[in-house]
Amino acid sequence: MSEKSRKRLTIGGLIFAIVCLILLSLKNQVYYPEMQARDAVKSAKAKKNFTYFEGSKKPLVIFYPGALVEPESYGVWAKKVSENGYPVAIAHFPLDYALLSVDRADQIDKTGGYVIGGHSLGGVCAARYAAERKHQKNLKGVFLMASYADEKGDLSKTGIPVLQITASRDGVIKKERLKENNRFLPGNAVKEVIQGGNHSGFGAYTTQKGDNKAKISTQQQQEKVAEIMIRWLGSLNKK
The missing domain is CATH 1.20.5 (Single alpha-helices involved in coiled-coils or other helix-helix interfaces)
Incomplete structure (x- = not known):
């Protein structure tokens, strides 16, 4: 040789x-799902690169998990939303990292109308997906959980309805970045704050490094997330 x-x-x-x-x-x-999340996804179906909860209403809810968080971790609120009629598709990513496949939503049928969103980094990636004009056909809204849009996901002039949910005890998301990036959201974005909730509580998984201790239980935060999502989805159908 x-x-x-x-x-x-x-x-x-x-x-x-x-x-x-x-x-x-x-x-x-x-970050691995807690038992309550594992139990919730037992009612879901496995589709290629998605955990899918069925529903008869529109729009379809496409969700991008936070970085390094297993998709099943979001099963509790997703199941509650689907029980109210809205189908939910939780995306799976290589290494549980949405940045490695931002266009994952291309792999599911969206012809009946859809909203897309995510938690933390997943929300940033979902906003980037939604900001591309080619993805805006049938797009009814964007939702961000403990997340924000950045310059690549600028939604400020798109006219797309946006929901942003944060938690008062979040110790992971940078408050300065959150405030600074408000310029990338439309002026009429709906903003909700879960009092006593934290970053990890948007899913049901092992506590995230750097997060603050929540003053409400994970179950309570999951119920609040589902409640806010269902109310927002209902408002979209009235427009």
């Missing part, structure tokens, strides 16, 4: 080792 070939093998081996270490590190940081 030539010296050049040996160098290539060595470099290739090092790159492979680094990638494996990164993947292992990310896997160790994943």
